[in-house]
Amino acid sequence: QKEVEQNSGPLSVPEGAIASLNCTYSDRGSQSFFWYRQYSGKSPELIMFIYSNGDKEDGRFTAQLNKASQYVSLLIRDSQPSDSATYLCAVEGSARQLTFGSGTQLTVLP
């Protein structure tokens, strides 16, 4: 079992729709959870992080964390073509390093 698992996609949604990205992790001792966005050939850039159970909203983005289920998700509301990218879920363990999932490729269709 991979430490951090994401649906590899690709995921396609129409412009204006909600995109839902999911991630599960295996280490129950994980502290913080991150969503990064990576455009092709570019560096991963942080969208948001969450460390408490529940929802955290930032603009069109909402991260949801359920530690009991070892599950974290990212919702993108009013998706735009510029949101088309690979979304990386990362989990911080006790050693302060991040473990990444393989990423979900999102395409927002105009």
Next chain:
Amino acid sequence: EAGVTQFPSHSVIEKGQTVTLRCDPISGHDNLYWYRRVMGKEIKFLLHFVKESKQDESGMPNNRFLAERTGGTYSTLKVQPAELEDSGVYFCASSQARSGANVLTFGAGSRLTVL
């Protein structure tokens, strides 16, 4: 504020040659990380510096890889001798965090192609 800078952006070498990748972290960031993404795989941790000290090098694949961070500023990652399976994108990241969520800022990566 300048971001994390990596050099070179792309390097093409032959098997058996040596390559040195450089990373300049954000000024004041004590934590410096090297990660690697091999084609089709997830980004994998290589090692972690705190200032000039290696905090964790459990992800280094073998002794052909040598990382240094002299003076606690920039870091280099040397691959000697390079093998075909070393091809991939090498990312450097830095962070300031000593507590709380460890938010990493990534560089643009150094793409290594070993022929």
